[in-house]
Amino acid sequence: xxxxxxxxxVHIQPWDMLKPEARAVMTAHRRPEELALLQDFLRNPQALxxxxxxQGIQAMALINYSSPxxxxxxxxxxxxxxxxxxxxxxxLIAVGSLHPRLTPNPADFIRTWIDRGLRAFKLHxxxxxxxxxxxxxxxxxxxxxxxxxxxxxxxxxxxTGTSIFPGARNRFGDPIHLDDVAVDFPNLRxxxxxxxxxxxxxxxxxxxxxHPNMFLDIAGIPPRSLLEYFPRLAEVxxxxxxxxxWPGPGVPGIRANADTFWALPLPESVRRQVLYENYRRLWx
Numbered sequence: 361x362x363x364x365x366x367x368x369x370v371h372i373q374p375w376d377m378l379k380p381e382a383r384a385v386m387t388a389h390r391r392p393e394e395l396a397l398l399q400d401f402l403r404n405p406q407a408l409x410x411x412x413x414x415q416g417i418q419a420m421a422l423i424n425y426s427s428p429x430x431x432x433x434x435x436x437x438x439x440x441x442x443x444x445x446x447x448x449x450x451x452l453i454a455v456g457s458l459h460p461r462l463t464p465n466p467a468d469f470i471r472t473w474i475d476r477g478l479r480a481f482k483l484h485x486x487x488x489x490x491x492x493x494x495x496x497x498x499x500x501x502x503x504x505x506x507x508x509x510x511x512x513x514x515x516x517x518x519x520t521g522t523s524i525f526p527g528a529r530n531r532f533g534d535p536i537h538l539d540d541v542a543v544d545f546p547n548l549r550x551x552x553x554x555x556x557x558x559x560x561x562x563x564x565x566x567x568x569x570x571h572p573n574m575f576l577d578i579a580g581i582p583p584r585s586l587l588e589y590f591p592r593l594a595e596v597x598x599x600x601x602x603x604x605x606w607p608g609p610g611v612p613g614i615r616a617n618a619d620t621f622w623a624l625p626l627p628e629s630v631r632r633q634v635l636y637e638n639y640r641r642l643w644x
Contacts, residue, residue: 361622363632364418366639367614368453369517369553369579369603372401372408372422374440379432381526385609398607405447415615418451418636421480421603423517425457427487430527435463442477453643455480455517460490460501467504474512479643480551481509484519485532492518492532493540506541510548515642517551520564521580524609535564542571549573549642553603554580561589568596575642578634579603580611583620597630601638 375398378386387395401408412420422445424437438456445452456478458469470481483505485492495503509516520535522528535556542550555576556564568574576599581589593600602621604614611617622631 361416361619364636365416365614365618366418366602366636367420367604367606367618368551368577368601368639368642369605370420370422370614371605371608372441372444373424373433374437375399375402377432377434377437379430382431385525386607388609390607394607405444405452409448409451412451417614419453419639420451420614421453421455421517423455423482425482425484425487426459426463427484428459428462429489430487430525435459435469438473438476438478442473446477449477453479455482457482457484458501458505460488460494460499460505463501466501467508470504470508474508474514478514480515480517481505482517482519482553485537486519486523486528486530487525489529489532491537493537495544496540506545506548510545513549513644515549515551515575517553517577519554520552520556520560521554522557522559533560535560535567538574539567539570542567542574546571546573549575551575551577551601551642553577554605555589557581557589565590565592565596568599572599575599575601575638577601577603578621579605580608583617583624586621587624587626594626594630597626597633598638599641600634601642602635 424441426435427433441454445454521533522530552564568576604617605611606614
């Protein structure tokens with residue numbers, strides 16, 4: 361494979377915020393040298409960039425979100441990720457969040473962080489304990505998030521599917537609730553992270569075909585199983601983006617996932633779209 365890789369779903373996050381039980385999940389079964397490498401990246405963005413060069417990774421989106429009750433992360437992740445990505449904004453894409461129940465003054469907060477460099481917002485319903493269409497029941501945080509991001513042309517990345525972290529509530533992960541969001545905010549670019557895996561892949565595929573403003577990232581899906589989950593992937597390839605979910609539990613690595621994806625029996629044009637070309641549709 362001789363094309364650049366853009367990974368739309370990498371968790372470079374301030375691990376010092378992690379709750380002990382969440383840290384235990386993140387560190388389980390990891391080799392000491394891998395943990396040391398991650399800690400080096402967290403301290404030094406230049407070390408991450410050098411590693412990306414060696415791996416053939418052109419760019420990556422660094423996913424950060426507020427989840428004090430499940431993960432330990434607070435709204436301070438926005439400060440972490442914008443400063444981290446400012447070292448190389450052409451290669452490191454800052455993704456932050458607001459907490460859809462707890463962040464004060466949500467409209468001002470969202471506009472401030474867009475001005476400070478956030479290029480997408482992450483919503484994690486199973487970790488933030490809210491349905492993504494809760495604005496229909498008066499949630500002004502979500503209404504502000506969708507309306508302002510639609511106006512500003514800023515994508516919203518939404519976790520769909522399950523989570524194994526202690527305290528996560530998986531009922532919030534069903535992507536069907538995004539149908540309302542796509543209807544009510546038709547110009548908002550919505551990314552369904554993880555494609556609803558492992559329970560709701562058919563729902564995610566239906567939504568992707570129904571709504572032209574929806575995208576799918578394949579993070580957290582073992583590439584060798586991707587065509588079992590989405591056998592008609594080629595039909596929607598113009599709105600599918602590569603993601604690894606690294607260094608999430610069980611992810612072997614970005615390059616390893618990209619190489620396995622490249623080996624799938626898909627047209628080369630589809631593989632190029634997913635691995636590199638489609639990310640430009642999120643940031644035209």
